[in-house]
Amino acid sequence: MSSPTRVRAEAGTGPRPAGRLPAAVTWVGLVALGLLLLPVVGLLQRAPWSALPSILGESEVLEALRVSLIVSLAAAAACIVLGLPLALVLARRRLRFPRIVRAVVMLPMVLPPVVAGTALLFALGRRGLVGQRLDSWFGVSLPFTTAGSVVAAAFVALPFFVVTVEAALRQAGDGLDEAAATLGAGAWATMAHVTLPTIRPALAVGTALAWARALGEFGATLTFAGSFPGRTRTLPLETYLALERDPEAAVAISLVLMAVALAVLVTLRDRWMPR
Amino acid sequence: MSKSQNRDFVITKPPVYGLCVARNRASLSSLPGFERSLPSGRQRKIAPWLLRLIRRTMARGTITGRRRRPRAARLAVAAAVVSASMLAAGCGSTAGSRAEDDGVVVMAASSLSDVLEAVFEGRESVTPVFAASSTLVAQLAAGAEADVLITADAATMDRAVAEGSVRGEPVLIATNNLVLATPAGNPGGVTGLADLSRRGLLVGLCAAEVPCGALAQRALGEAGVTPSADTLEPNVRALAAKISLGELDAGLVYATDARTAGLATVGAPELLDHRNGYHMAAIADEPAPEVQTVIDDFTDPGSSGAEALHAHGFGRP
């Protein structure tokens, strides 16, 4: 051991240069990465590459793809329209029971989707708390409709948007909003010209996360909206049934879902996420 | 809500196409498309116990969960073991023969869950796993381990035999038939099978991929009814639950499920011509004595299993 090393050791910083990770941490981190990567590899090596075009060209798959796109995009839009005000309220208003409110917002993240779907049935189903009024007053019934699928997907996706945007709002603080106010900007102008542009990256990330979650939604959709081709049967539901009749088709559809999700995440990373 | 309705919302998991798929009861390579991915060497050794853990976690977390408590602790341990085993080497470690503490694993169609849980009540040596028959067959093909398979129709059992997943001789142990079920009070005013094509009525069926859906398709086809279905559910219990909640006005479910879920039924004699048969078979060609005991309990006339099936509304073979 050389003498400078000994000096450092005596100074209490240890022989390892500051800022370097313990090797064990690195290794465990790599194992975790492998855990995330292995299923992807598993899917890829099972992929029926040559049959892919014909499987994906099947009318059931195309129909499910169409339903999935409509449902996930509508759910993402709903997340923006409803989630942005909620995130603003959470970040800017002084709430009475902030922890409880925040826990409620996060609930769909931890709730098993099937339970979420059941809860939606109890609330918005034909005999549900609100649903029976919708039915008797307006003749509107959400279960077993595309709109129902959107509601289910938006329910589980909303927290992803709200949490992302709220965190960005908190990080940005209200200093810029105050500056805008002293320059003559009213509440709406401040929101439109300062608050939202400042958190634009988070808006994009939050929307993409919510959309991806909605795209992959399975349990809540199935439970609340059922499964009917062309109406409520999304790609994940189609994948599930495909497993019963033709595992190769299921793998093929999963590949499509994964490719879409990866494309979105990679694009986001390049364009919006902090480097 | 009754306990059974709570359970009805369990959606069974898709088959496990795991990281380290292997099986030691039947040949994986018999399933088209899977032969090139047959794991080898080290992987092959760890796979069974990983799979078993995953399967047990699934089983306990879902339908059989209430049989053994505390569930949370078991789940936590299972999760910890799974992660630990993956940390150890992705896949690796000891050669896996079946662990003894599982006892006899019985894979059975979801429609049997109530009766089997009653039969196996208090028998720690038997672990039932429930899912749609087709799901179970796919799980077996992918390497899931079990000792006994009970399917809800002959077709799925035939597939399991053809794929080599099942080597024992299938035996018909019970029959069932579909009924036209409605929520209590029949709010939709359903009078017969023909109503299933009525617009404005919310109708649910099983998806054609699962036995109850295949049976419904056959029965409706023969009766000349084109149903205007609003949902095609992936298993019969979920369908029964939605009818019992009043979200659907009518649907075709097994007589036994209608009875369990407390559904009203509407006379539809056409359905009685279409019965499905529950087939039971040992996975291995020479089952262990304790496995054979479980099977005999259903195949021998007058045995407790056979009587329980009858008492739950299943038809005698």
Add this chain to the structure above:
Amino acid sequence: MTVSFDGRVVRPGWKLQVDGLDIGEGVTAVIGANGTGKTTLGRAVAGLDRLASGRLEIAGAVADDPAAGVFVPAHRRRVAMVFQDLRLFGHLRVIDNVAFGLRRAGAGRAGARRQAAALLERVGVDSAAWQRRPAALSGGQRQRVAVARALAPEPEVLIVDEPLASVDSSGRASLRALIDGSPARHTLLITHDPVDVATLAERVVVLDGAAVASRGSAAEVTASPGCEWAASFLGANVVPGRAHGTSVTTGTGLVLTVASEADGPVYVTFPAHAVTLHHDRPGGSARNAWQAELERVDLDGERARVHLAGPLAVRADITRRSADELELRPGLTVWASLKATELTVVT
């Protein structure tokens, strides 16, 4: 026309009480130790903090009066603020930052940009920077942009919070000129810098213990600072001069030797206690020594504040015992000396 503040601002665990403060036209310096409520006073005038009780009038109109249920929100007050942390809009180009207030007042994009460009030119922001985002600019340039942005909507009241905190010395003089030439009728200058007070302020408000401790012209407040912190702050001597390397020539020709190098017009500041007085020419390491006529001696407990007339009008704080020993009296000629290390050169 005045800004008249009579009320109380309450924040969790803290409050600021201001009784009958009238802020006249021109530059009013607000000084006080940290945590005495300087920024809060500014925020209340700007409408960012509400009064809990009392009344705030700006140019004769009630801006905040909780009892009467009146509160004019910040964006309806003609009060602009240069924040200590600047708060430039990171997503806007420099020119659009400055044009922001004009746009909100209804100006068209092109017109607002034209005006913004003229302002940026006036405050000395390099035109190459106009199309950049604020983050790409130096601290001094950003500071100017912030001042230009605040001035753009032509506010009645300009509040400048610690303007020199983030600027290097080279930018200070021109910023001071900016504030001095501010078109706003009232400028509230929250500061920690004696030079600001000496060169800019027509009035000084001293805050201490979350209340006004003293107010008036700089001379009045210096005579009666109201608190220990302000006494020492205001006791600081500020001498203008021209620097060449380490020597600074004052207006009367006296050359002071300083410890840091500079060139051009500067201020030399030093605390009153750094000046020592002698009957004879001092030797030793104090290179800065001059003969001065003693104008006045103010006794304050154990401290004696000695006012000296030319060639440098400075204050010297010495102990009462020294004052007695030196037999100081008005009209006496004494030697004053300063160590170079006690002098701070401010450009």
